[in-house]
Amino acid sequence: MMKMNKTKWIDGLINLLIIVIATVSIIPFLLMFLMATQDNQTIFAGRILTLGHSLSTNFKTIVEAEYFRSFLNSLFVSISSTALTVFFGAMAGFGFAKYDFKHKKLIFQLVILTMLVPMEVGLVAFVWEMRVLHLSKTFLPLILPNMANAFSVFWMTQYIKDAFPYELIESGRIDGCTDMGIFLRMALPIIKPAIFTLSIISFLQSWNNYLLPMIMINDPKKFTIPLVIASIGNMFVADYGARLLAVAAGILPIMIVFIIFSKQITEGLASGAVKG
Amino acid sequence: MKKRLAMILAGACLVSLLGGCGGNGTSENAGSQESAGAQQEEEKQPQEAAAEETEAGETGKDAAESASGETDDYYMVNGKTPEEVTGNILFWSWDPNFFEMVEKMNTIYPNVTFDFVTVASADDYMQKLQAALTSGSDVPDILAMEINNLGRFYDMGICDDLETHGIDPSLLVPYLEEMGRDNNGTFIGIPNTAAPGGLYYRRDIAKEYLGTDDPDEITAMIKDWDSFIETGKKIKEASGGEVSMIPGIDTLVQPLVNQTGLRWRDGNKLTVQENFTDVIALMQKIKDADIDAGLDVWTPAWNASFAQGNVFCCPGSCWFQSYVIEPNDPEGAGNWGVAEVPGGYYNWGGIWWGMYNQSENKDAVAAWMKYELTVEGAQNKYDLIHFYPGVKAVYEDDYLNKPNEFYGGQNVTELYLKEMDEMTVLRPIADDALFYNSMTFFAQSLEGTPEEIADKIEEDIISSNPQYEK
Numbered sequence: 155m156m157k158m159n160k161t162k163w164i165d166g167l168i169n170l171l172i173i174v175i176a177t178v179s180i181i182p183f184l185l186m187f188l189m190a191t192q193d194n195q196t197i198f199a200g201r202i203l204t205l206g207h208s209l210s211t212n213f214k215t216i217v218e219a220e221y222f223r224s225f226l227n228s229l230f231v232s233i234s235s236t237a238l239t240v241f242f243g244a245m246a247g248f249g250f251a252k253y254d255f256k257h258k259k260l261i262f263q264l265v266i267l268t269m270l271v272p273m274e275v276g277l278v279a280f281v282w283e284m285r286v287l288h289l290s291k292t293f294l295p296l297i298l299p300n301m302a303n304a305f306s307v308f309w310m311t312q313y314i315k316d317a318f319p320y321e322l323i324e325s326g327r328i329d330g331c332t333d334m335g336i337f338l339r340m341a342l343p344i345i346k347p348a349i350f351t352l353s354i355i356s357f358l359q360s361w362n363n364y365l366l367p368m369i370m371i372n373d374p375k376k377f378t379i380p381l382v383i384a385s386i387g388n389m390f391v392a393d394y395g396a397r398l399l400a401v402a403a404g405i406l407p408i409m410i411v412f413i414i415f416s417k418q419i420t421e422g423l424a425s426g427a428v429k430g
Numbered sequence: 431m432k433k434r435l436a437m438i439l440a441g442a443c444l445v446s447l448l449g450g451c452g453g454n455g456t457s458e459n460a461g462s463q464e465s466a467g468a469q470q471e472e473e474k475q476p477q478e479a480a481a482e483e484t485e486a487g488e489t490g491k492d493a494a495e496s497a498s499g500e501t502d503d504y505y506m507v508n509g510k511t512p513e514e515v516t517g518n519i520l521f522w523s524w525d526p527n528f529f530e531m532v533e534k535m536n537t538i539y540p541n542v543t544f545d546f547v548t549v550a551s552a553d554d555y556m557q558k559l560q561a562a563l564t565s566g567s568d569v570p571d572i573l574a575m576e577i578n579n580l581g582r583f584y585d586m587g588i589c590d591d592l593e594t595h596g597i598d599p600s601l602l603v604p605y606l607e608e609m610g611r612d613n614n615g616t617f618i619g620i621p622n623t624a625a626p627g628g629l630y631y632r633r634d635i636a637k638e639y640l641g642t643d644d645p646d647e648i649t650a651m652i653k654d655w656d657s658f659i660e661t662g663k664k665i666k667e668a669s670g671g672e673v674s675m676i677p678g679i680d681t682l683v684q685p686l687v688n689q690t691g692l693r694w695r696d697g698n699k700l701t702v703q704e705n706f707t708d709v710i711a712l713m714q715k716i717k718d719a720d721i722d723a724g725l726d727v728w729t730p731a732w733n734a735s736f737a738q739g740n741v742f743c744c745p746g747s748c749w750f751q752s753y754v755i756e757p758n759d760p761e762g763a764g765n766w767g768v769a770e771v772p773g774g775y776y777n778w779g780g781i782w783w784g785m786y787n788q789s790e791n792k793d794a795v796a797a798w799m800k801y802e803l804t805v806e807g808a809q810n811k812y813d814l815i816h817f818y819p820g821v822k823a824v825y826e827d828d829y830l831n832k833p834n835e836f837y838g839g840q841n842v843t844e845l846y847l848k849e850m851d852e853m854t855v856l857r858p859i860a861d862d863a864l865f866y867n868s869m870t871f872f873a874q875s876l877e878g879t880p881e882e883i884a885d886k887i888e889e890d891i892i893s894s895n896p897q898y899e900k
Binding site for chain 1: 520547550558561562731737757758760
């Protein structure tokens with residue numbers, strides 16, 4: 155009886171702790187949605203826990219700033235870039251994990267080494283390269299760099315090494331499947347959890363990218379969400395209400411995607427942790 | 431399912447790659463003109479008291495007046511009539527108001543078009559511009575040279591000589607013209623606005639605690655920093671500690687530094703110890719008097735103080751009206767006044783417009799600049815967002831020289847004009863932003879003796895740019 159009571163107490167405490175942590179995590183989101191309905195004066199006055207009256211004004215502001223066009227741009231760039239990251243990362247990872255070739259270790263280390271070089275270092279050269287290739291007026295400068303994403307190669311290599319047994323490749327070959335066939339038909343379905351996890355990471359990275367679009371994009375019609383959010387208000391006084399509405403509207407689709415695929419994403423993260 | 435996933439991935443690849451085929455990047459602008467040794471500039475005299483008179487210059491007035499609508503000689507650009515001037519100007523700006531302002535030139539030059547790009551801030555602008563210059567990508571035809579970066583533009587060598595395009599510098603207020611010339615004296619920029627300072631105060635608080643809201647009486651009360659401190663103490667005491675004199679000590683950095691007319695470096699040698707120990711000591715004195723609200727400049731709380739009535743006044747510049755006070759205190763029209771800041775007149779802020787020397791649209795840019803310097807161009811600017819034009823002739827005009835309703839009927843133009851005649855001018859130099867940022871940061875705490883703080887500021891500047899030395 156005593157033991158039961160003690161366990162109940164511990165459970166209650168853990169639950170309380172979880173509730174506190176969850177509340178602390180949720181409050182900024184709640185405040186963001188509340189502040190999206192307010193104007194600067196209400197926000198500055200500290201009345202941030204009340205619903206404001208400026209939702210329609212803020213909405214008008216973000217519509218005038220072409221927010222919804224930038225939303226579609228961000229969606230296009232992020233989805234394309236995520237697909238490329240995952241596809242090429244998985245292909246390279248499959249190669250590194252399951253094939254033996256000359257200087258494999260060295261090449262793999264070289265790929266990993268590129269993670270040490272911040273993207274900013276090569277920025278000017280990249281801008282020049284895009285101009286020479288006549289790509290600077292397209293979305294491609296925001297999409298292409300992810301094809302050679304070292305993290306995705308590393309992530310996929312580690313995952314495939316453990317999750318995809320060599321015997322499956324052999325059985326595929328015996329049944330007459332080509333190497334590409336084995337990758338597409340056998341490897342990809344098995345590494346689904348890793349794909350989901352990598353997708354969410356690279357999608358977020360692309361969705362929140364500010365520096366590259368700021369440098370590369372000259373056509374306001376091609377602006378992505380972070381560029382539009384940063385330019386709402388004047389140089390000295392940001393329009394916080396409108397900016398937060400834009401942020402809230404930008405977060406919603408990510409939240410929806412996360413809710414839909416939460417099982418696969420958490421599964422991917424957990425299995426990566428166990429098998430890594 | 432397997433098939434579908436593979437198809438989706440492959441399809442997305444294909445679509446995104448095809449998207450690029452529509453591109454036709456054709457910019458062939460030459461690469462950076464920024465010389466490697468740009469920092470080793472030959473700087474002009476560190477301080478110049480611009481005591482030259484801002485008389486309504488005859489030349490300026492005549493030219494501007496003659497340019498009031500008809501196609502006459504003034505509007506000719508390199509032998510072309512306004513209708514013959516064509517071009518598509520690439521214009522980047524951190525303030526969309528400028529797009530509207532620039533487009534007004536179409537009333538005179540109908541065949542000039544624009545590509546506008548919003549950049550979030552002046553810092554982002556510089557970063558984007560440098561990437562464009564070094565990579566040879568699209569560089570804007572009109573260069574926006576914000577005062578913190580103006581010193582860098584003097585050295586970069588990317589601006590065209592505007593006088594060769596018929597832009598007349600004598601139309602400008604003398605100190606603004608002087609700042610629009612690079613270190614070799616070449617005229618590279620027309621000012622977007624004059625930026626004389628002022629002490630912006632709330633009339634309701636003035637009446638309640640000082641017994642008057644008259645700008646002259648307020649100015650007399652705070653004729654020097656000692657009386658400024660005493661007035662601050664009086665307000666704080668009378669309000670039971672509720673109302674502070676100023677929002678924060680770091681707000682004083684721009685006015686105090688500019689009032690000295692002294693530079694933070696001489697070549698590569700830092701002169702903060704030498705030139706600004708007194709300024710730091712004064713800031714400490716004001717801080718010790720406990721008359722500030724402890725709000726760091728440009729923070730949301732600082733912005734909020736304009737509407738909350740917990741701060742009496744803030745030293746600023748003429749552009750504060752549209753960029754700071756009105757957005758923060760939308761109900762405040764009529765409740766604000768402008769007094770003189772103790773310690774002398776100064777310039778705070780400003781943008782100069784330059785012409786990229788590799789631009790393919792020089793005629794169009796020159797046409798726009800000509801338009802900007804007319805009475806009509808200047809008035810558009812004022813009507814749009816209360817920029818006080820850099821064209822001296824327009825200060826005689828009624829639209830500008832009249833009581834300002836926002837300031838309770840005070841004719842602030844008179845004060846600004848007087849300041850423009852008498853102010854101490856601090857000519858910008860490269861890396862000014864480093865100094866101001868560091869000075870502002872240390873002004874927020876002010877711990878240590880003035881000498882120690884000056885030393886820390888120098889250390890901080892060196893850590894950001896090791897080419898400087900103590």
